[in-house]
Amino acid sequence: MRQLGTPKVLWYGSDMKRSLQCALGAAAVLASSSASAQTYGSAGFGTKHQLVISAERLFGFYHDSASVTTNNVETTVKTDSFSLLSSPVALSGQSIWSYSSPRMAGDFFIVDHFSVGASLGYSHISLSRPVGPNMSFSTSGDSWLFAPRVGYSYMFSDLIGIWPRAGFTYRTLSAGNLSAHDLALTLEVPFVFTVIPHVVFWGGPTLDLGLSGSQDTPVGAFTQTQDFNATEVGIQTALAVYFDL
Numbered sequence: 001m002r003q004l005g006t007p008k009v010l011w012y013g014s015d016m017k018r019s020l021q022c023a024l025g026a027a028a029v030l031a032s033s034s035a036s037a038q039t040y041g042s043a044g045f046g047t048k049h050q051l052v053i054s055a056e057r058l059f060g061f062y063h064d065s066a067s068v069t070t071n072n073v074e075t076t077v078k079t080d081s082f083s084l085l086s087s088p089v090a091l092s093g094q095s096i097w098s099y100s101s102p103r104m105a106g107d108f109f110i111v112d113h114f115s116v117g118a119s120l121g122y123s124h125i126s127l128s129r130p131v132g133p134n135m136s137f138s139t140s141g142d143s144w145l146f147a148p149r150v151g152y153s154y155m156f157s158d159l160i161g162i163w164p165r166a167g168f169t170y171r172t173l174s175a176g177n178l179s180a181h182d183l184a185l186t187l188e189v190p191f192v193f194t195v196i197p198h199v200v201f202w203g204g205p206t207l208d209l210g211l212s213g214s215q216d217t218p219v220g221a222f223t224q225t226q227d228f229n230a231t232e233v234g235i236q237t238a239l240a241v242y243f244d245l
Contacts, residue, residue, distance in 0.1 A: 045161060045192060045200055045242060046153030048112045054105040054240035056119055059084050060203075062100050062234025068215070069227040083236075097125070099169060099184070099208040099232045101145055105240075113153050115165075121145035125175065141175025147186055161192040162204075169208055173215075182213025182228055190238070203237040 060083055067076040083100045107117030123143040149167025156162070165188045173180040187209070190202035213228040 044155055044158055045194065046109060046113055046115075046155060046163070047244070048109055049245045050109040050242050051245055052105075052107040052109075052115070052117070052240050052242040054107070054119075054238050056103045056105050056238040057083065057100045057206075057236045058238060060100065060206075060234055060236035062098065062206075062232050062236070064098055064230065064232045066097065066230040067228070069229075070224070097143065097171075097173065097180070097230065099145070099171070099186075099230075100234060100236065101143065103145060103147075105147075105238075107149075107151065109153075115151040115153065115163075116149075117151070118146065118148040118167075121147075125173070139176035139178065141173065141178070143171060143173045145169060145171045149186065149188075153192065155192070159194045162189065163192050163202065164189045177218040177223070178216065180213065180215035180228055182230060183211045184208040184230070185211055188236075190236075198242055200240050200242065201237070202240065204235065206232075206234045206236045208232040 061081070062083065063078070063080050065076065065078045067074050069075075081098065081100075083098075101121040101123040103119045103121030105117060105119035107115045109115045121144070123145075124140065125143055126138065126140045147167055147169040149165045151163055151165035153163040154161055165186075167186050169184045169186045171180075171182055171184075185208075187207045188204065189206075190204035192200050192202045195201050208231060210229040210231045213230065215226050215228045217224045217226060
């Protein structure tokens, strides 16, 4: 039985100030790194022994679908949102626990074209859920994200290329008596554009396909465990600098 509606949990509003601080801090780190990068070699992007430091999913568009299963009854909510400096703005006026959270990433090309790396993200979120007629329960907490991956880059020219990547994303959420975690298969196909030497901008489609997850929700004096699954499709952007080691 599938119903469309509002899940009991997982609704949130981003802390704009915290997100802006995160994004501005990431930009400052990249700017500083860019200046330092000029002292390294001049090889093109994606060559052996390059280290790439990125501020990812800075802005873009994405579609989320999240389902909660309780007593074999599945409740699903879907939203379409824009993100600006990792602060989601939902077209419906509401949003859910999104994969598009602030994140920094590091990737290393162990041979020409082939990279291994991971991203780490953090979000401070606010949650609310209905508890009765004209009543709701609100709390706030923290969410962490870790996403290891492998990739293969190919440059069409010195200025433009493509960098497909695949990996997994693990997320955790803790807010008051509420906790949740899930695992997703993550696929990204960014197009890479060289801005200046050692600085690249990339943008392209992303897919976070939910594989498994669960959440513990307080219900009176008890805690209810529910199956949780979320999938996100989007078009995201990032800024990165690379070093020839």
